Amino acid sequence: MDLATKAYLISVGTVELQDSAPQGAASTAGPSAGEGSVFFSSGERTVRLTLAPSPLKLLREGNEHVIVERGRVVARGHLVEPLLHCPGQAYITVSESCIYDCRFCAVPKLMGPTKSKERVIEMVRRAAMTGRLKAISLTSGVEISPEHEVERIADIAQALRTFGVPIGISVCPTERSNEILRSAGAIEVKYNLETLDPDIFQTVCPGLSFEGIKISLADAVGVFGRNSVFTNVIVGLGESDRVLLQGIDELTEMGVMPVLRAVYPHPLRLADLEMRRPSPGRILRLAEHLRRALDRNCLRGDAPQTMCYPCTGCDLIPHRDL
Numbered sequence: 001m002d003l004a005t006k007a008y009l010i011s012v013g014t015v016e017l018q019d020s021a022p023q024g025a026a027s028t029a030g031p032s033a034g035e036g037s038v039f040f041s042s043g044e045r046t047v048r049l050t051l052a053p054s055p056l057k058l059l060r061e062g063n064e065h066v067i068v069e070r071g072r073v074v075a076r077g078h079l080v081e082p083l084l085h086c087p088g089q090a091y092i093t094v095s096e097s098c099i100y101d102c103r104f105c106a107v108p109k110l111m112g113p114t115k116s117k118e119r120v121i122e123m124v125r126r127a128a129m130t131g132r133l134k135a136i137s138l139t140s141g142v143e144i145s146p147e148h149e150v151e152r153i154a155d156i157a158q159a160l161r162t163f164g165v166p167i168g169i170s171v172c173p174t175e176r177s178n179e180i181l182r183s184a185g186a187i188e189v190k191y192n193l194e195t196l197d198p199d200i201f202q203t204v205c206p207g208l209s210f211e212g213i214k215i216s217l218a219d220a221v222g223v224f225g226r227n228s229v230f231t232n233v234i235v236g237l238g239e240s241d242r243v244l245l246q247g248i249d250e251l252t253e254m255g256v257m258p259v260l261r262a263v264y265p266h267p268l269r270l271a272d273l274e275m276r277r278p279s280p281g282r283i284l285r286l287a288e289h290l291r292r293a294l295d296r297n298c299l300r301g302d303a304p305q306t307m308c309y310p311c312t313g314c315d316l317i318p319h320r321d322l
């Protein structure tokens with residue numbers, strides 16, 4: 001799968017299983033919560049596609065899987081079995097509910113359960129038994145308050161240190177989240193800005209503070225170091241390329257590594273917001289800009305050990321895909 005093909009597959013974002021293809025696993029994390037997906041790997045690249053009605057069809061051909069569109073083979077490869085949510089990682093959503101109501105996110109609509117510490121430990125123990133566990137990533141909605149959530153996740157992370165693999169954490173930041181999560185053993189953090197346009201942020205993330213998250217990200221670089229602090233940036237919420245390019249420059253100058261994520265228009269959110277999946281050309285241009293920005297600031301996309309940079313399923317990752 002060449003770079004342009006991966007950009008195209010990300011742009012479509014979905015695939016439909018034909019008869020003999022296996023079932024995918026359902027995600028409990030983030031905007032696409034509740035949807036099944038598959039990881040398709042071809043050559044050096046991997047892409048995650050949501051199982052949904054799609055112009056792309058996934059079929060088995062001998063030992064291979066092929067993605068076909070209107071009779072034309074788009075890519076040949078094989079499916080990769082996720083460990084927990086993604087390949088090689090136990091990526092676990094602890095609280096599947098949220099007091100906030102970010103307009104693109106399915107979690108507040110689904111209001112799922114909160115996993116106990118014992119349940120998370122058991123999930124990781126089972127993942128470790130496969131011999132494929134390379135990292136633990138924890139994420140969480142906000143069940144009661146951001147402070148309460150950080151304490152809960154820190155307590156769980158502390159208990160997971162015994163597995164001896166890197167731990168990354170993505171939560172809503174608080175004044176003390178950096179020191180609390182670092183003391184608990186996390187080596188990487190992700191605090192999601194979601195959009196780089198402050199005006200759009202106000203509309204899509206009511207109740208959250210754009211500036212507050214940026215301050216936490218800047219502090220996090222001081223606590224966790226370079227190549228260790230990330231923020232999800234959704235592409236397709238109506239933001240301009242100019243705002244995105246400037247924002248990418250600003251974040252990377254701070255030492256923060258953006259994860260450029262094509263918006264997923266979840267069926268539960270279609271009435272709340274206009275969301276447009278970016279074109280392959282836009283995905284490529286933004287990823288190339290991000291790669292140059294990382295290079296200028298001596299940041300490496302192949303250095304992170306947890307969460308989305310090593311996974312590469314949903315995005316074009318500099319220094320891994322391009």
Ligand code: SF4
Pocket residue numbers: 048085086091307308309311312313314315
């Ligand atoms: S890139 Fe991130 S969100 Fe996407 S599948 Fe991988 S770990 Fe999950």
